[in-house]
Amino acid sequence: MKILFYNHTGQASGAERLLLMVLARLDRQRFQPVVVCPRDGALMELAAELAPVAAVESLQARFTWRLDYFISYLRSFLLVIHSFRQNVLSIKPDLIHANSIRAGLVATAATLGLGTRVVWHLHDLLPRHPLSSVIRAFAFLSRRSQMIAVSQAVADVFIGVFFPLKKRVRTILNGIELERFQPSPTAREEIREELQLGETELVIGIVGQLTPRKGQLSLIRAFAEVLTQIPRATLLIVGSPLFNRDEEYAALLTKTAQELGLTERVRFTGPRSDVAAVMQALDLVVVNSTAEPFTLVALEAMACGTPILAAISGGVPELIDHGKNGWLIPQGDDRALTNAIVHLGGHPDIRHAMSEQGKRHMAAHFSAERYLDELQAFYCDETLGNGYEEYSHGRTEAEKFA
Numbered sequence: 001m002k003i004l005f006y007n008h009t010g011q012a013s014g015a016e017r018l019l020l021m022v023l024a025r026l027d028r029q030r031f032q033p034v035v036v037c038p039r040d041g042a043l044m045e046l047a048a049e050l051a052p053v054a055a056v057e058s059l060q061a062r063f064t065w066r067l068d069y070f071i072s073y074l075r076s077f078l079l080v081i082h083s084f085r086q087n088v089l090s091i092k093p094d095l096i097h098a099n100s101i102r103a104g105l106v107a108t109a110a111t112l113g114l115g116t117r118v119v120w121h122l123h124d125l126l127p128r129h130p131l132s133s134v135i136r137a138f139a140f141l142s143r144r145s146q147m148i149a150v151s152q153a154v155a156d157v158f159i160g161v162f163f164p165l166k167k168r169v170r171t172i173l174n175g176i177e178l179e180r181f182q183p184s185p186t187a188r189e190e191i192r193e194e195l196q197l198g199e200t201e202l203v204i205g206i207v208g209q210l211t212p213r214k215g216q217l218s219l220i221r222a223f224a225e226v227l228t229q230i231p232r233a234t235l236l237i238v239g240s241p242l243f244n245r246d247e248e249y250a251a252l253l254t255k256t257a258q259e260l261g262l263t264e265r266v267r268f269t270g271p272r273s274d275v276a277a278v279m280q281a282l283d284l285v286v287v288n289s290t291a292e293p294f295t296l297v298a299l300e301a302m303a304c305g306t307p308i309l310a311a312i313s314g315g316v317p318e319l320i321d322h323g324k325n326g327w328l329i330p331q332g333d334d335r336a337l338t339n340a341i342v343h344l345g346g347h348p349d350i351r352h353a354m355s356e357q358g359k360r361h362m363a364a365h366f367s368a369e370r371y372l373d374e375l376q377a378f379y380c381d382e383t384l385g386n387g388y389e390e391y392s393h394g395r396t397e398a399e400k401f402a
Contacts, residue, residue: 001030001031001032001094001095001379001380002031002032002033002034002091002092002093002094002095003026003031003032003033003034003093003094003095003096003097003379004034004035004036004087004088004091004093004095004096004097005019005022005023005033005034005035005036005047005051005097005099006035006036006037006056006084006096006097006098006099006103006106006107007019007035007036007037007038007043007099007100007103008037008038008058008059008080008099008100008102008103008106009037009038009041009043009058009059009100009243010037010038010039010040010041010042010043010044010058011040011041011042011043011242011243012041012042012043012046013209013242014123014208014209014296014297015099015100015121015123016043016046016099017296018123018174018296019035019043019047019099020046020047020050021175021176021177021368021371022372022375023035023047023050023051024050025368025372026372026376027372027376030376030380031376031379033050033051033052034051034052034053034054034091034093035047035048035050035051035052035053035054036053036054036055036056036084036087036091037053037055037056038055038056038057038058038059039055039058040058054087054090054091056080056083056084056087057076057079057080057083058080059076059077059080059102059103059106060072060073060076077105077106077109080106081106081109081110082110084106084107084110085110085111088110088111088114088116089114093116094116094117095116095117095118095119095379096111096116096117096118096119097119097121098118098119098120098121099121099123100120100121100122100123100124101120101122101123101124101126101135101158103120103121104118104119104120104121104122104139104145104147105135105138107120108120108138108139108142108144108145111144115144116144117144117145117146118142118144118145118146119145119146119147119148119378119379120139120145120146120147120148121147121148121150122147122148122149122150122154122155122158122169122293123150123154123293123294124154124293125153125154125157125291125293125314126157126158126160132160133160133162136158136159136160136162136165137162139165139168140162140164140165140168145168146168146169146170147165147168147169147170148169148170148171148172148375148378149169149170149171149172150171150172150173150174150293150294150315151171151173151293151294151314151315151318152171152315152318153293153294153314153315153318154171154293154294154314154315155169155170155171157314170378172371172374172375172378173294173318173319173365173366173371174294174296174299174366174371175299175366175367175368175369175370175371175372176296176299176300176303176362176366176367176368177368178303178362178363178366178367178368180276181276181279181300181303181304182303182304183280183304183305183359184276184277184280187276187277187280187281188280188281190277190281191274191277191278191280191281192281195236195267195269195281197234197281198232200232201232201233201234202230202232202233202234202283202284202345203233203234203235203236203281203282203283203284204223204226204233204234204235204236204282204283204284204285204286204341204345205235205236205237205238205278205279205282205284205285205286206219206235206236206237206238206239206285206286206287206288207238207239207275207278207279207285207297207300207301208238208239208297209239209240209241209242209243209246210237210239210240210241210242210246210249210250210253211241211242211243211244211246211249212249212290213289213290213291214239214288214289215288215289215290215311216237216253216288217249217252217253217256218288218332218334218337219235219286219288219337220235220237220253220256220257220260220262220266221256221260221334222334222337222338222341223235223262223265223266223338223341224260224261224262225338226338226341226342226345227262227265229342230341230342230345230346233265233345234265234266234267235262235265235266235267236267236269236278236282237253237266237267237268237269238269238270238271238272238275238278239270239271240270240271253268254268275300276300276304279300279301279304279306280304280305280306282301282306283306283307283345283348283351284306284307284308284309284341284344284345284351285297285298285301285306285307285308285309286308286309286310286337286341287308287309287310287311287316288310288311288337289311289313289314289316289331290311290313290331290332291313291314292310292311292313292314292315292316293314293315294314294315294316294318294319295310295315295316295319298310298316298319298320298326299319299362299366301358302325302326302355302358302359302361302362303358303359303362303366305355305356305358305359306355307326307327307344307350307351307352307354307355307358308320308325308326308327308354308358309326309327309329309337309340309341309344310326310327310328310329311328311329311330311331311332311333311337312328312329312330312331313331316328319361319366321361323354324354324357325354325357325358325360325361326354326358327340327344327354
């Protein structure tokens with residue numbers, strides 16, 4: 001079966017890391033992958049090592065009420081739809097795996113009249129917006145479309161009150177390559193030596209794209225309070241800005257740390273290719289997102305044996321059991337964030353117990369093997385038409401291809 005994997009951005013973030021894992025592990029005796037994505041960013045080069053690639057225009061579109069922006073984004077959609085359709089006509093895939101909601105919109109619109117099946121991979125929590133209802137209706141009316149949600153929270157938000165969509169959305173929890181995150185006996189010492197961190201120093205880290213929804217700014221402010229109780233603590237901020245106005249946000253993070261007098265205790269490492277080693281050098285990984293569909297960082301931290309502290313958002317409670325394999329706090333509560341860091345910082349026994357339980361939980365439920373088994377079974381089900389006949393029964397050929 002030939003599968004066209006479409007990503008609407010060329011940048012490599014969480015959804016793209018999962019896509020690359022799929023490309024690396026897909027059963028080549030059953031599936032023939034082809035990747036279509038924009039040239040800008042690292043994704044095309046990384047994907048080219050794993051599968052044939054083709055270029056498409058980069059999609060510039062966001063939710064907005066501004067008429068000038070809306071017209072610009074609509075123009076971008078139409079341009080990308082035309083470009084993507086040319087790729088589909090050339091590649092002739094049996095199935096399209098669209099790696100985001102926006103990619104699903106493009107792929108479904110671009111294949112009108114072609115009869116090509118489209119899988120929307122829902123990595124995001126669909127925002128509350130009048131256009132969200134339009135997206136749900138468009139997804140439902142296209143009988144060729146099915147959806148994979150990365151968490152039940154993502155599935156529930158996408159369905160909303162549009163209950164007929166429920167039969168079209170399947171939840172497949174993400175997985176990771178556990179072997180890449182196996183604890184190393186030397187990683188902690190090597191990274192701490194590189195970053196000039198003392199062995200007894202409490203080191204906290206937040207890992208991921210520098211963007212407002214990841215909550216680095218509120219963590220910096222909470223960390224200023226942590227230092228009043230744990231003076232020998234350091235915060236590592238690992239990652240870089242990728243999209244939209246994230247460069248401005250990154251500058252704000254640096255400015256805030258300076259204004260609070262934290263330049264010696266808050267370290268910006270930039271992007272790292274050795275994230276597993278960095279995580280193993282940490283005493284605690286913080287996930288402080290305002291909207292977290294499914295946090296790969298938490299999975300990776302637990303696989304590394306590093307305890308995780310996370311704000312409750314989206315799919316986070318589906319993988320963290322409070323007090324057992326991680327620690328949960330209310331989202332947006334800076335006082336709770338400060339108190340949790342201080343509490344866990346002063347109780348290495350709790351951190352150790354959570355890290356041990358986290359490693360066992362990852363091995364049992366979140367391996368790449370489990371994920372690929374479920375995903376490939378889904379592809380085969382969709383190709384054979386399971387879950388599709390109830391929508392196509394009694395319809396004309398033209399209606400089936402809508």
